[in-house]
Amino acid sequence: xxxxxxxxxxxxxxxxxxxxxxxxxxxxxxxxxxxxxxxxxxxxxxxxxxxxxxxxxxxxxxxxxxxxxxxxxxxxxxxxxxxxxxxxxxxxxxxxxxxxxxxxxxxxxxxxxxxxxxxxxxxxxxxxxxxxxxxxxxxx
Numbered sequence: 028x029x030x031x032x033x034x035x036x037x038x039x040x041x042x043x044x045x046x047x048x049x050x051x052x053x054x055x056x057x058x059x060x061x062x063x064x065x066x067x068x069x070x071x072x073x074x075x076x077x078x079x080x081x082x083x084x085x086x087x088x089x090x091x092x093x094x095x096x097x098x099x100x101x102x103x104x105x106x107x108x109x110x111x112x113x114x115x116x117x118x119x120x121x122x123x124x125x126x127x128x129x130x131x132x133x134x135x136x137x138x139x140x141x142x143x144x145x146x147x148x149x150x151x152x153x154x155x156x157x158x159x160x161x162x163x164x165x166x167x
Contacts, residue, residue: 028136029127034147036122038154040115043122044089046154047111055159056149058142081106089113096126101135122147 036043046052053061059075070083072094085093093110105128112123124143129136145160152160 028129028131028133029125030136030139030143031125032123032143032147034122034124034151035116036120036151036154037118038120039118040089040113040120042154043113043120043150046150047092056153057146081109084108085110096135096139098135098138101133101138104133104135105130107133107135107139122150 046056048061048064048066050061050064053074057074059078061072061074062076063071063073065071066083066086068083068086072081072083073079077099080097080099081095083092083094085091091110091112093108095106096109097104097106107126107128110125110127112121112125114121114123124147126139126143149160152158
């Protein structure tokens with residue numbers, strides 16, 4: 028099982044890279060905050076405290092970072108792998124994401140299938156407009 032998607036974002040690669048690793052920026056679009064990142068192979072990456080945890084697996088400059096991925100609420104499942112690929116096309120960045128390495132019947136896979144589309148849509152919108160998506164507000 029694998030989740031794959033490609034987005035074209037109307038901003039330079041450096042800015043997309045910063046949005047993936049800068050906790051202040053991640054907080055603008057991700058569903059939970061980036062609480063720890065050690066940008067070295069073997070370094071830790073955590074979102075929402077320990078809600079999502081992983082280890083940096085690959086780090087080829089800014090072109091193809093990858094990390095393992097584990098949900099705390101599915102701790103019984105093996106870690107999966109998230110791989111980003113960034114390609115510059117002038118002032119447009121192609122962001123490819125592959126999230127794979129799931130066991131058959133993975134609950135993590137079911138969760139990320141509905142998680143990545145809004146996260147990446149929010150990332151694209153934020154970087155292009157400076158604003159988030161106008162998600163519906165709950166009734167008081």
